[in-house]
Amino acid sequence: MNATDTLSNTVNICSNITVPSGKTLVIQPNSTVKFYSGKYLLVQGKLTANGSASQHIKFTSAATTPSRGNWEYIRIDNYASSSYLNYCDIEYAKTGIWVNGANANPTIQHCDIKECSQYGVRLENNTSATTFKYNNLHHNSVYGVFLMTSSPLMFNISATNNDNSGLFCSNSSPKLGSIETMEADQSKFSNNTQHGIWCTGSPGSSPIIYRNTKTYPNGGYVRLTGNGGNGIRANSGSQPHLGESSSSPGYNSICDNGSVEIWNGNSSYSITAKYNWWGSESGPPPDSCNNSLLLARPYLNYDPGNPAKAGFTPPLASDDTSHISRLQRGEIYFAAGELEQALSIFEQIISDNPKSEDAKYALSDIVLCYQELDWQDQIVPYLDKVAEQYPKQDIGYWILGHGAFGPVVGDRGEI
Amino acid sequence: MEAIFKWLKAVLGVLLCFFSLNFDHSIYGQNYFASGIFGYDEPFPGHALNSNEQALIRDTHGNFIYGLIDTSLVDDFIAFCNTNNLKTCIENDPTSIPGSGPFYPSPYKNDNTSLWHYICLNAASAIDCTLIRQLITNIHATYPSEPGLGAILVAHQGRTHEADHWPYIQYACSLIHANYGDNVRSLVIDNAGGWTLADLENFFRTVDSLNCFQHEFYPFHVGSQPSYPPTDSTIFNTDAFQINLIDNQLIDSYNLVRQALLNSGNKYTRWELIYQAHREWNRTSAHFWRRPTQAELWLHAFLALSRGAKGVHAYVYRTYNASSLRSFGLVDNGTTRQKINTPAYNKPYDNITQLYDHLATLGSAILDDTVHTAFTWTGTRYKYLKSITGDSTDGPSPPNTHRTIEVCVFKPRPSNNNYERFMLINRRCNRDSSGFWVNAYPQNIDVTLADSMPAGTYRIKDLYSNEFYVTSDKIFRQIKILAGRGRVFELKRLL
Numbered sequence: 001m002n003a004t005d006t007l008s009n010t011v012n013i014c015s016n017i018t019v020p021s022g023k024t025l026v027i028q029p030n031s032t033v034k035f036y037s038g039k040y041l042l043v044q045g046k047l048t049a050n051g052s053a054s055q056h057i058k059f060t061s062a063a064t065t066p067s068r069g070n071w072e073y074i075r076i077d078n079y080a081s082s083s084y085l086n087y088c089d090i091e092y093a094k095t096g097i098w099v100n101g102a103n104a105n106p107t108i109q110h111c112d113i114k115e116c117s118q119y120g121v122r123l124e125n126n127t128s129a130t131t132f133k134y135n136n137l138h139h140n141s142v143y144g145v146f147l148m149t150s151s152p153l154m155f156n157i158s159a160t161n162n163d164n165s166g167l168f169c170s171n172s173s174p175k176l177g178s179i180e181t182m183e184a185d186q187s188k189f190s191n192n193t194q195h196g197i198w199c200t201g202s203p204g205s206s207p208i209i210y211r212n213t214k215t216y217p218n219g220g221y222v223r224l225t226g227n228g229g230n231g232i233r234a235n236s237g238s239q240p241h242l243g244e245s246s247s248s249p250g251y252n253s254i255c256d257n258g259s260v261e262i263w264n265g266n267s268s269y270s271i272t273a274k275y276n277w278w279g280s281e282s283g284p285p286p287d288s289c290n291n292s293l294l295l296a297r298p299y300l301n302y303d304p305g306n307p308a309k310a311g312f313t314p315p316l317a318s319d320d321t322s323h324i325s326r327l328q329r330g331e332i333y334f335a336a337g338e339l340e341q342a343l344s345i346f347e348q349i350i351s352d353n354p355k356s357e358d359a360k361y362a363l364s365d366i367v368l369c370y371q372e373l374d375w376q377d378q379i380v381p382y383l384d385k386v387a388e389q390y391p392k393q394d395i396g397y398w399i400l401g402h403g404a405f406g407p408v409v410g411d412r413g414e415i
Numbered sequence: 416m417e418a419i420f421k422w423l424k425a426v427l428g429v430l431l432c433f434f435s436l437n438f439d440h441s442i443y444g445q446n447y448f449a450s451g452i453f454g455y456d457e458p459f460p461g462h463a464l465n466s467n468e469q470a471l472i473r474d475t476h477g478n479f480i481y482g483l484i485d486t487s488l489v490d491d492f493i494a495f496c497n498t499n500n501l502k503t504c505i506e507n508d509p510t511s512i513p514g515s516g517p518f519y520p521s522p523y524k525n526d527n528t529s530l531w532h533y534i535c536l537n538a539a540s541a542i543d544c545t546l547i548r549q550l551i552t553n554i555h556a557t558y559p560s561e562p563g564l565g566a567i568l569v570a571h572q573g574r575t576h577e578a579d580h581w582p583y584i585q586y587a588c589s590l591i592h593a594n595y596g597d598n599v600r601s602l603v604i605d606n607a608g609g610w611t612l613a614d615l616e617n618f619f620r621t622v623d624s625l626n627c628f629q630h631e632f633y634p635f636h637v638g639s640q641p642s643y644p645p646t647d648s649t650i651f652n653t654d655a656f657q658i659n660l661i662d663n664q665l666i667d668s669y670n671l672v673r674q675a676l677l678n679s680g681n682k683y684t685r686w687e688l689i690y691q692a693h694r695e696w697n698r699t700s701a702h703f704w705r706r707p708t709q710a711e712l713w714l715h716a717f718l719a720l721s722r723g724a725k726g727v728h729a730y731v732y733r734t735y736n737a738s739s740l741r742s743f744g745l746v747d748n749g750t751t752r753q754k755i756n757t758p759a760y761n762k763p764y765d766n767i768t769q770l771y772d773h774l775a776t777l778g779s780a781i782l783d784d785t786v787h788t789a790f791t792w793t794g795t796r797y798k799y800l801k802s803i804t805g806d807s808t809d810g811p812s813p814p815n816t817h818r819t820i821e822v823c824v825f826k827p828r829p830s831n832n833n834y835e836r837f838m839l840i841n842r843r844c845n846r847d848s849s850g851f852w853v854n855a856y857p858q859n860i861d862v863t864l865a866d867s868m869p870a871g872t873y874r875i876k877d878l879y880s881n882e883f884y885v886t887s888d889k890i891f892r893q894i895k896i897l898a899g900r901g902r903v904f905e906l907k908r909l910l
Binding site for chain 1: 872874880881882883884885886887888890891892893909910
């Protein structure tokens, strides 16, 4: 027995195999690992399957005529060392890769996972330690990715053509986005039989699907298109964030889904989905959501993955404020974390012209600033103060009529 | 005669004290598992191999080439071997002594004498050590270090069986070794089936400086001369598939050689097989050999490997028709790879090529492995092997006769004692339908390790394909082995 054992070429897994703690199993590039019926690979030590673009590693069924679910899974357990799966093609398992435990921290990238009878990848009780990017999960019987109490960073994930949903989040709040942002390379949860992303659980799931140069520089740019059900479905208690403001825009493409683009199972709070492309230059259609609790404006009038398209306006550079409005400048300060500067500008906008459109947005941004500053207990008093200060102005009516969120911000139209 | 023996033994004793008794399987620093083609035709001496035929033999991907060559072209032929990483054997005609030649890279001399010209003359005429020394000295003076010269033929059937001839053979072998080390082998060709175990054992004990003993064995035959042109049914009839009888003959034959070597204590001589790849009608002796099927051909070779053979040689290359012999070789008319009435699964040339491609990898991998034991699996446990089970179903005809699996266990190498090596051979070569040359059945074999093996994860690795099987319950499942094929596995504990 060695600390490290290496297998290559064709590897037949005749029985359940465990890589014990302290041991490393290396699968060489260009290998094919064939699992016999019902068998699995359990990793408690370390698995290194480091393929390359030209030399993938295949994990598949040993059956002459393979079918979904022929074998069980590759499971990376809690306290396993930093396993590495790169350019691996996984097929015909029940679950391609199952990461289980808060301390499992594998890197899974450039993997193609398909034809699984349950999930392409299952992350369970796993924090953001798992690196999960550039993976393709398709044609699986249930979900491309199943997250259970797991909140990984997931970039450039393609979860398409799965029989249920591309991504299922149960009490999970992953951060989704794209490092490469061209349409073909974007993250996509598309063409699944049910939903692109399904958020559920109790208390719920709140994935972050927007871009912020400071906090989520690779977020957003996600395609939620062509699914049979919803682009994203949020059951009660779940609140996905698909674009918060101009400083945290979604830059997602949400369109062409069979049912409403966004299904909000909540009755008391909205889903924010600002600065997204809804398949039309005229913005989100009236039936974008099953209820009115969707903040979809401002919206993009172009597909963010297709900059060659007419009308494209590149995002503003945060250090170039010479030609932009006062509101945009305030939002840039906000994005940069200079919250007091931002607050000062927003308050000035309201003070100067409380009847203006910008005042409404400034008020919304002030609420966000308060949240960032952890001043939640001051939000309502502040809004009361504004309402009292401008009782005869539109802004005051909105606050009094609709509460602090959602309808405070009206339709501004395209940016 | 007794005085001569005493003198020879005294001389050889001096020579042998300089020799290693453990054979090095490398030649000029390269592993050398032999895979050869015998170019031969009737009537004696036939015609010399032309350049086209030489190229065709080379393209079988073998590494040893026999064949009659015009005496004026021997140098060119050796150069051809040098260039193409081939080896040939050479002989010399004792009647040409004194002198430096001619030499023949063939067991036959192109002079229509029908004599077998090797160094230890087959004829009963007198031969002495002086002549042998002159012959070998002349060969060495002419070809001191040609990589294409792989062997010097010392004896070929005939008087090889006669004990009073053995000291001369031993003397010739010793001199070849003294001149060339292990880079050029001394070679004896015979059919071990004509020997008793005791005689062959004594031969190996006496001739223990011999590098290579080539054992010729042709088991595939029919009872009477078929009509011509042959058809499948007339060639093969029911006898063709009595492989259960034939492969027992193969095993008996190979066991004889291996056992004789073991009993003799000779650890220097290695044996190689001259196998039957051709069809031959010997009208004089009324023996009618048929071509083996592809599966039988592989079985022929792999069973030899399981008994320690370190090379295989096909016989015969060329198709010819003489008064006494009609042979259908690997090619027609000496050059054409289109076969005489050859269905798809019996293309002799292509079969050989596939086999040699395979052995180029596998033969080298097991070259330094020594057979510890070899046996037909009958359910008896062997050390680390608890059970070996093949498929539970058979082909339609004949049923339940060929479900056998041959096992060969190699000795662990001293330098790598953390693994074991063994070979499994699927002996089931019967056809899988009413057609004659359709595929024979593969077997899917389960290998269970002994209970005494420590718990853990084990893997076996196929030394040809590098395919792994991994298990943690001691059962390697569904190891597919095609009909007649063997697979050599390296067993190792991991994780």
